[in-house]
Structure formats: C-alpha cells, structure tokens
Amino acid sequence: MGFLCENTLESIRNRAAHYDATNTFFDDDLTELRDAGYLAAFVPTVFGGSGLSLQDMTHEQMALAGAAPATALAINMHHVWVGVARAVHRTGDSSMDFVLEEAAHGELFAFGVSEAGNDLVLFGSNTQAIPHQDGSYTFHGTKIFTSLSPAWTRLGTFGVDTTDPNNPMNVWGFVDRDPEGVTVANDWDTLGMRASHSCTTHLHGALAPATRIVRRLPPGPSTDPMIFAIFSTFEILLASVYTGVATRALDLAIATARTRTSKASGTTYDQDPAIRWRIADAAIALDAIHPQIRQAAQDLDAGIDRGPLWYPQLSAIKTRATETALDVVNKAIRVSGGSSYFTRNELSRLYRDVLAGLFHPSDDESVHNAWATALLGPLSPA
Known part of the structure; x- marks a missing residue:
C-alpha cells in the first residue's frame, strides 16, 4: 500500500x-x-x-x-x-x-515561472526583479498557469535584474501571498484540468526578502544544480501524473468491455477480437513508460550523472508519457463507445484533462531540438 x-x-x-x-x-x-x-x-x-x-x-x-x-x-x-x-x-x-x-509545517508552495509568449521558460523572463539595499528584491510582471492559485502560501518565481545592462541576472526568490504585491486573477475557465485553478498571477512589487533569494544566474542555459533540479523533478513528476491518467482510462476501458454486451454476438465486448486488440495495444504502449520513469527517478535519487544527455532524456520521458497518455485515453474512449462522449462519463473528463499534457514544457519541438543538438551538435551560424 x-x-x-x-x-x-x-x-x-x-x-x-x-x-x-x-x-x-x-x-x-x-x-x-x-x-x-x-x-x-x-x-x-x-x-x-x-x-x-x-x-x-x-x-x-x-x-x-x-x-x-x-x-x-x-x-x-x-x-x-x-x-x-x-x-x-x-x-x-x-x-x-x-x-x-x-x-x-504546512506551507503550500506554487510555481510562478511561466509567462505568455516566453519560450525561454527557465532561462529568461519578462518579469523585472528590482534589487533593494537590504538584499531583498521586488518582482514586477505577470505569470500564467499558476496552479494552486486559491490556496498557495509561498510562490517561487524569478525575474531579470537589469540594474547593470551589461550584466543582467536572473533572480530566483520566494514571495508570500501578500495582496500589496500579488494579485491573483479569477480567469481559470479551461477545457480540462479545471480544479487545478492555475490562474494568472500579477506581481506588482511582490517582495522576496534577502533570505528568500536563492539564486542570481546569468540568463540562458545553466548548469546550476537548482535549475537542473527544477527541470528534472518537474519532468518526472509530470510524466507520472499523465501516466496515472492513462492507467485509469485503461482500467475503465477494461471494465466497460467486460460489462457491455454486443447485440450481434450476444457476448460481452471483452470477447470481441477488435476490442481485445485495441486494449492490448493501449496496454503495450503504457507498459513501456513505467520503466523509463522508474529508472530516471532511481538515477536522480542516487545522484547519477548522465552528463549532457540528462536534459534531452528527461524531456523525452515527459513528451513520451504525455503523448502515450493521450493515445491510451483515445483508445479507451473508442473501446467504451458512445456513452463516453457524455460529460457525466469519467472518460470524457479524462480525455479533456489529458490534453493539457500537450502544453507543459518541454514541448515536442524543443525535445527534438535538444536531441538533435546532443547527437549532431549545434546549428551552424547563418
């Protein structure tokens, strides 16, 4: 258990x-x-x-x-x-x-990282980080997809300190839920993952004390352990969530096949060769994801260094898990018939929820770029 x-x-x-x-x-x-x-x-x-x-x-x-x-x-x-x-x-x-x-002690931590139109993700920000003499910073910008919006008590975020234009720095810190510096919009009305309430968060002077400033890093890709830890933990746990969705969808499809009866044959659909093949096909695809998540998590727990391949491999696990989950849910709906099209059906909700996996980093394009760079080297200058 x-x-x-x-x-x-x-x-x-x-x-x-x-x-x-x-x-x-x-x-x-x-x-x-x-x-x-x-x-x-x-x-x-x-x-x-x-x-x-x-x-x-x-x-x-x-x-x-x-x-x-x-x-x-x-x-x-x-x-x-x-x-x-x-x-x-x-x-x-x-x-x-x-x-x-x-x-x-019960504090709830949220991510204030994503920004509209910013595909640099961890490596650059549109948010301003303004330094103060006591070592604290205030953050000024807008973050999107801030899950746990109604309830978080601590927000990890980052912005760019441009005090020295020739030496800008990405500043990472943690702010409290202070209405003088943080406004959470009530704008979460989405196709799926609705209960997450990942609302837009406006930072207008959100204060991170000096003791809560955890990194000052040059913009761009970084080998800093914190950046790697954000990326690796996020990708592995995100892959786990969508694998859990797919597993539930497959279980529902199996249960439905065992209880639905064909008028034509008089037998339950678990005896239909086409249904059996489709369920098996979904299970085979899902079965391949578990050992990848397990091995990556074990290696991260053990502190094993895979070198420059870690980033593309972690990206691939996330992308493969979310794409597989989408495929498995799709097959589960096909197996379960028209009843799954009704919103009261759990599979209908799982289908809408699993689509969100397409929008989390790393996306399919960045995964392929990362692997091409790892295998072939960077693109030559134009």
Missing part, C-alpha cells in the same frame, strides 16, 4: 466530477491531503517530513492522478519545489532549506 490509502483516494475520486463540472478548486481534497501528511511526504525526515524518495513520489502521483487528475497536477507543483530543495540540500547548499522546513 502507498502513502495515500485507498479510502483517501476514493474520497478524492468521488469529488473530482463535481469540481470539474462547477469549475471549482479542490478545497476538500487539499484538506484531506494535508491531514494525511501528503504535503510533507517528500520532505526528508530530518526536516520533519516522511522522507519519500522521488521514485516513491512517482507512484503516489500516479495513484492520485488516477483518482483526480487536476488535483494531482496542481499538488505536483508543491512537490516539485520540495524536490528541488531536497536536491540542493544534498549538494551541501542550505539556501533552500527553508522550503523543506516550511513544507513540513
């Missing part, structure tokens, strides 16, 4: 349809997860958490996503920051230990 017991998962599953239909945040899920200690599950025991490994968390997030994809996707962002702080601490750097301490 995993960290989240079956009763908790079933309780969360029973609320998912309501949250989706009403486009409301998963408040009750969050309370139940907090009460179960899940916000501190990934925190090392020395900081007061349960000490689960990254590999453990992939299993937990798959299970949670099978119950409620939007809840799992949103809480993923909290776990990513915890995973980043773990990785940084392991290098002997204590600059992010406060994340582990506060997560153990």
Whole structure:
C-alpha cells in the first residue's frame, strides 16, 4: 500500500466530477491531503517530513492522478519545489532549506515561472526583479498557469535584474501571498484540468526578502544544480501524473468491455477480437513508460550523472508519457463507445484533462531540438 490509502483516494475520486463540472478548486481534497501528511511526504525526515524518495513520489502521483487528475497536477507543483530543495540540500547548499522546513509545517508552495509568449521558460523572463539595499528584491510582471492559485502560501518565481545592462541576472526568490504585491486573477475557465485553478498571477512589487533569494544566474542555459533540479523533478513528476491518467482510462476501458454486451454476438465486448486488440495495444504502449520513469527517478535519487544527455532524456520521458497518455485515453474512449462522449462519463473528463499534457514544457519541438543538438551538435551560424 502507498502513502495515500485507498479510502483517501476514493474520497478524492468521488469529488473530482463535481469540481470539474462547477469549475471549482479542490478545497476538500487539499484538506484531506494535508491531514494525511501528503504535503510533507517528500520532505526528508530530518526536516520533519516522511522522507519519500522521488521514485516513491512517482507512484503516489500516479495513484492520485488516477483518482483526480487536476488535483494531482496542481499538488505536483508543491512537490516539485520540495524536490528541488531536497536536491540542493544534498549538494551541501542550505539556501533552500527553508522550503523543506516550511513544507513540513504546512506551507503550500506554487510555481510562478511561466509567462505568455516566453519560450525561454527557465532561462529568461519578462518579469523585472528590482534589487533593494537590504538584499531583498521586488518582482514586477505577470505569470500564467499558476496552479494552486486559491490556496498557495509561498510562490517561487524569478525575474531579470537589469540594474547593470551589461550584466543582467536572473533572480530566483520566494514571495508570500501578500495582496500589496500579488494579485491573483479569477480567469481559470479551461477545457480540462479545471480544479487545478492555475490562474494568472500579477506581481506588482511582490517582495522576496534577502533570505528568500536563492539564486542570481546569468540568463540562458545553466548548469546550476537548482535549475537542473527544477527541470528534472518537474519532468518526472509530470510524466507520472499523465501516466496515472492513462492507467485509469485503461482500467475503465477494461471494465466497460467486460460489462457491455454486443447485440450481434450476444457476448460481452471483452470477447470481441477488435476490442481485445485495441486494449492490448493501449496496454503495450503504457507498459513501456513505467520503466523509463522508474529508472530516471532511481538515477536522480542516487545522484547519477548522465552528463549532457540528462536534459534531452528527461524531456523525452515527459513528451513520451504525455503523448502515450493521450493515445491510451483515445483508445479507451473508442473501446467504451458512445456513452463516453457524455460529460457525466469519467472518460470524457479524462480525455479533456489529458490534453493539457500537450502544453507543459518541454514541448515536442524543443525535445527534438535538444536531441538533435546532443547527437549532431549545434546549428551552424547563418
């Protein structure tokens, strides 16, 4: 049995349809997860958490996503920051230990990174980071897809300090939920992942004290351990969420095939060769994803250095997992027939939720570019 017991998962599953239909945040899920200690599950025991490994968390997030994809996707962002702080601490750097301490005491961490039209993601920002004499910074800009918008208490974000135009710096810090510096828009009305409430966040002087400034890095690709930890933890846990969605969809398709009866043959659809082939085809595709996630998580837990291939390989795992999940859900709907087209059908919701996987970094184009560069070298200057 995993960290989240079956009763908790079933309780969360029973609320998912309501949250989706009403486009409301998963408040009750969050309370139940907090009460179960899940916000501190990934925190090392020395900081007061349960000490689960990254590999453990992939299993937990798959299970949670099978119950409620939007809840799992949103809480993923909290776990990513915890995973980043773990990785940084392991290098002997204590600059992010406060994340582990506060997560153990119930603070909820969110990501304020994505910006409209900014495909640099971790390597550059449209947000301004303005320095102050005491070493603090205020952030001024607009972040999108900020999951956990109604409930987060700490926001990890970054912007560019251009005080020296010849030496701009990406500044990473953590801000509190202060209405004087942070405004959360009520603009989340999407096709899927509705309960995540990943609203737009406006930073208009959001203050990060000097003790909460964790990095100042030159813009562009970086070998800094924190940047790698953000990328690796995000990609692995995101792949886990969508793999959990696909697993649930396959389970529903199997259950439907066993109960639907063909008028023509008089037998249930699990005896239909075409249905059997399609279900097997979905299972074969899904089966290939699990060992990739497991091995990558094990290697990250062990601190194994795969060198320059880490980034393209992690990108490929995320892309392969989300594309496979989309394919598996599609096949599950084909197997389950027209009833799955109704919004009351869980597969209908899973289909809308799984589409969100297309929009998370890394996208298909950047994955192919990363692999081409790794294998062939960079493009020659024009």
